[in-house]
Amino acid sequence: MKQALEAPKQPVDPATPAKTGTPPDPTTDPTAAAAAPGQLTARPPEGTELVPVRLALKDASVYQITTIGMVAFTGVRPSGFAREERVELGACEGADAARRCTVTHRSVHFEAEPPNGRIFVADEKLVDKLVTSHTLLATGAREGDTTITGDQAQAQAQPGQALKDVHRFFCLRFPDEPIGVGAKWKDVCHLRTGGVVDTREVIWELTSMSKDADGRRRAEFTYLGRYTAPSPSGDRSGTVQGVLYYLLGAGEPHLLKEQISTRRDAKSNFHTTTTISYQFARLKTDKKGKASKQGKETWVRTDGEPFPDEAPAPATPAPAPAPTNNMTPAR
Numbered sequence: 001m002k003q004a005l006e007a008p009k010q011p012v013d014p015a016t017p018a019k020t021g022t023p024p025d026p027t028t029d030p031t032a033a034a035a036a037p038g039q040l041t042a043r044p045p046e047g048t049e050l051v052p053v054r055l056a057l058k059d060a061s062v063y064q065i066t067t068i069g070m071v072a073f074t075g076v077r078p079s080g081f082a083r084e085e086r087v088e089l090g091a092c093e094g095a096d097a098a099r100r101c102t103v104t105h106r107s108v109h110f111e112a113e114p115p116n117g118r119i120f121v122a123d124e125k126l127v128d129k130l131v132t133s134h135t136l137l138a139t140g141a142r143e144g145d146t147t148i149t150g151d152q153a154q155a156q157a158q159p160g161q162a163l164k165d166v167h168r169f170f171c172l173r174f175p176d177e178p179i180g181v182g183a184k185w186k187d188v189c190h191l192r193t194g195g196v197v198d199t200r201e202v203i204w205e206l207t208s209m210s211k212d213a214d215g216r217r218r219a220e221f222t223y224l225g226r227y228t229a230p231s232p233s234g235d236r237s238g239t240v241q242g243v244l245y246y247l248l249g250a251g252e253p254h255l256l257k258e259q260i261s262t263r264r265d266a267k268s269n270f271h272t273t274t275t276i277s278y279q280f281a282r283l284k285t286d287k288k289g290k291a292s293k294q295g296k297e298t299w300v301r302t303d304g305e306p307f308p309d310e311a312p313a314p315a316t317p318a319p320a321p322a323p324t325n326n327m328t329p330a331r
Helices: 030-034 117-124 152-156 158-165
Strands: 040-042 062-073 076-093 100-112 130-137 142-150 184-189 199-211 217-229 236-247 252-263 271-283
Touching: 030 040, 076 117, 100 117, 130 158, 142 152, 142 158, 152 158, 217 252
Parallel strands: none
Antiparallel strands: 040 184, 062 076, 062 271, 076 100, 100 130, 130 142, 184 199, 199 217, 217 236, 236 252, 252 271
16 A cells, blocks of 8 residues: 555545534443344334345455544644555355354554654554454354464564454444344444554444445445543543445445544543544455456455446446435445
């Protein structure tokens, strides 16, 4: 990834994924509080179309995840960062709902801008030489232990050991049963954000399903809930909310946006807001599963289609698209 802050390879819109303000915490609802991860907390209206939602988990899949983030601290100019990660699937078995694979994650590149960029880079260098893997289910659930390999000094240090709890497919989670628009379910998950491994207790919701011009099905999911991150002076707590644009027919994620808001404590005026966009891309391979000729890597959308800047020009000028809000994913 070259000059990621200026020109990421894939089109990523780092716009804030949700309205400002503090939304009510849905995890405090008694039904949600008692629910297990993946369990429905609300069902769609009667008569709603129900569909199974699961990850395709195609064996030997190689993903590039390009992340663009912005961190704003009270009284300090916001700082941006960019990250490139590689995620691979292997040792897959089973089919449909019983499908499972080993997901392997490694860091590729990271850069950040002033004034806090040097802090972000230092945090990243604590784990940047480690490779982690764990079992990933078709629901998105993480199963079993996480293995950590790579630089032994990093692996044995506390930041490296904390990766044992991290979900390496970005905490995507779907319920076991078919769902429709309006369905909600709970999840508890961990990602490494801001140099620490956080805890997210959220309620997911399927908010819409649609078809594109070629008849391919898409879905939009949102999530909202409690966010906790450890720090030397005590846990920082707040909210996390986001939206996932999902290629339903392909069983693949397309774009994930989220916003994290925290305070040092309930009485503190020191507030941190982090907005992040994760763009998923897939390594293009031939029918034999080989990468592009001459060793050159070509990245396409997760459904195999080219990104807009790589798509062939239309034979005739296309009409201007209708105005959209800043939640519209890259097409």
